[in-house]
Amino acid sequence: MSYVGYAILAMLIIVFTIGIATPWAVCMMQNWKVKHTVIDGRRLYFDGTGSQLFGNWIKWFLLTIITLGIYSFWLHIKMEQWITKHTHHDV
Structure with a gap:
């Protein structure tokens, strides 16, 4: 499947689960x-899974709500750090 197909599938996963499965969609795209x-x-290979990301995703989401959106500025940075941590070179 092409990138566009994966993007549409990821969007459908997010929409039909009302955002709950966003970590799995993010991992699928990555x-x-x-x-x-x-x-x-x-x-390169990516060893992250949606279940690994889910705990962080909930924590980041709650911090964004508690801080009235201020934490959202750090959300992208945290996500990129997590993705980088789980991306490796093939040996």
């Missing part, structure tokens, strides 16, 4: 991106 990326002749 896995597709990483599978199609080669750096210095070495393929």
